[in-house]
Amino acid sequence: MQVRTGVCGGARQPEASHPNRYRRRASPVRLHATGLRVSEVAAMVVFALLIINKAGGLIFNRTFAPGLQKLDSNDYLILAGTFHGIHAISRTISPAPPVQPLPGNRRPPTTGIESMESSHFRLTCFQTPTGVKFLLFTSPEQPNTDAVVRRCYEIYGEFVMKNPFYSLEMPVRVEKFDRALGAYLVRP
Amino acid sequence: MPGVNAAAPVLDFDGPSTVPITPAKPFQSRLRYPSNRKTIYDRHLNRTLTASTSLPAFAYLFNTIITYHHAKSGSVNEIETRLNRAGYPLGIKLLDLLLYRQLRVATRPTRILDLLQFIHTTLWRALFNRPADALEQSTTKKNEYMIVDNEPVVNTYISIPKEMSQLNCAAFVAGIMEGLCDAAGFGMEGVSAHWASASEGQEGKGEEMWPGKTIFLLRFGEVAMQREEGIKAAGG
Numbered sequence: 303m304q305v306r307t308g309v310c311g312g313a314r315q316p317e318a319s320h321p322n323r324y325r326r327r328a329s330p331v332r333l334h335a336t337g338l339r340v341s342e343v344a345a346m347v348v349f350a351l352l353i354i355n356k357a358g359g360l361i362f363n364r365t366f367a368p369g370l371q372k373l374d375s376n377d378y379l380i381l382a383g384t385f386h387g388i389h390a391i392s393r394t395i396s397p398a399p400p401v402q403p404l405p406g407n408r409r410p411p412t413t414g415i416e417s418m419e420s421s422h423f424r425l426t427c428f429q430t431p432t433g434v435k436f437l438l439f440t441s442p443e444q445p446n447t448d449a450v451v452r453r454c455y456e457i458y459g460e461f462v463m464k465n466p467f468y469s470l471e472m473p474v475r476v477e478k479f480d481r482a483l484g485a486y487l488v489r490p
Numbered sequence: 491m492p493g494v495n496a497a498a499p500v501l502d503f504d505g506p507s508t509v510p511i512t513p514a515k516p517f518q519s520r521l522r523y524p525s526n527r528k529t530i531y532d533r534h535l536n537r538t539l540t541a542s543t544s545l546p547a548f549a550y551l552f553n554t555i556i557t558y559h560h561a562k563s564g565s566v567n568e569i570e571t572r573l574n575r576a577g578y579p580l581g582i583k584l585l586d587l588l589l590y591r592q593l594r595v596a597t598r599p600t601r602i603l604d605l606l607q608f609i610h611t612t613l614w615r616a617l618f619n620r621p622a623d624a625l626e627q628s629t630t631k632k633n634e635y636m637i638v639d640n641e642p643v644v645n646t647y648i649s650i651p652k653e654m655s656q657l658n659c660a661a662f663v664a665g666i667m668e669g670l671c672d673a674a675g676f677g678m679e680g681v682s683a684h685w686a687s688a689s690e691g692q693e694g695k696g697e698e699m700w701p702g703k704t705i706f707l708l709r710f711g712e713v714a715m716q717r718e719e720g721i722k723a724a725g726g
Contacts, residue, residue: 464549464647466556467654478649 348487349423349439351454352378355471356433358386362474366487385437389414389427417447426451450487457482536591542619549647556648556659566657570682574665581669588612598674602710602718605674606635609667617666618643633679633710637667638686640700658683660704667706677711 349370353362360382363375373381393414400413418425419442426447428436436458438451461479462468468476523529559572589596592612599605606625614622628634642660650657660683668681686703710718 461647461649464546464553465649466553466560467649467651475651476649478647 347441347444347489348450349441350437351439351483351487352382352437353458353474354382354386354435354437357471358383359471361472364480364483366484382437385415385427386435389429389435428452428455430455453486454483457486535587545643545646548644552644552659552662553647555662566654569657570661573659573661574668574681577662577665578669578672581666581671582673584613584616584666585670585673588616591616600675601721602635602676602714605671605676606637606708609670610637613667613670614639617663631709633712633715635708635710637706637708639704639706641702642683642704645702645704656685658685658704660706664706667708671708671710676714678714679709679711681706681708683707 347367349367350363350365352360355361360379363378363382396413398413414429415427417427421442424440424442424444424447426438426440428438428448428451430436436451436454438447438454440447440450444450457479458474461482462474462476465476465478468474555576556569556573559569559576563569563572585598588608589598599608609622610625611621614620622637623640624636624638626636626638628636639660642663644663645659648659650659664681664683668678671678671681684705684707686700686705
């Protein structure tokens, strides 16, 4: 399992070669809290999206691929809270040096866990400038998870933030958001 | 100015009567003007024809309007009425503006059908850059007409929560239409916006594709209908 931290929105650390990744296939690692296991699903697939608000509460969760192990809603809440705490801890003990912002730009928020990978899934975390975290669970071979999670952020900005009936930091129950997300992430 | 000595740079507070009051600065507007000092009011009316505003900018403004009225209203009907009243003055002004901007010399529509065509094409093009989708006359009532829009632009980012599923924020556009019709001399009983619900048998397939399909119901007043009958009878 490898955990990667980096500056939010800044330059990534240089990719070292990862021979361990292939060796680990022999002993599959399952992150205990998620319990996500793939039966036989195509390589390029998004499994789930979770959105965590500033306080660490889960405000949205949805699974996209069929054949995933079902978790009940309590488990998702626990997962979100746990991740929020771990993210905060990793922010304080991160060994990555703080990046100097370009002149005229605000200093980017400090680093925390950006991605976590095992042989079965990859977790990508995108933190917005307002403190909302987007957790994306994909298969390890999925390329461009950055682009995918940013597109999810865009859809969120469009249909949740511009909705007059959505109160901030509350659970997201917005029909157009679900529809747009389904259109983007569900492979027919 | 009490207590201020122009020669002394230091302010001295001997007592409340000697506290200096700084003079009021002259008002300086922070609005940005182009270098030729022309504002939007100096522009020719036809020049803004091709310019369009950004949809998100409108969406945020509309958002605030809805939130404001939602906070002040008790029921869905009241919110719709308030949105209707909000759009009404726009319709009155738009009638003259759109007639002025038409390329051919245009006259105010005097027949119901002309008015409806004007709304269906000219008004919709000016507001949303496309004509409306359908224009129908009601079979049950003579004074009711319907304009159908498959996906009102004002509703692009709005999802109604389940407890208010009746509310259609296109009531704002209905208000614009009502203002326009009233200014054109056709006293309206009202214009309202409704979701194309599944109760209509043949519409069922329609709103699978267009979940936001909206029907604007225009109800003409008694006076307008009688005038229309009179013109028709006189062979107009």
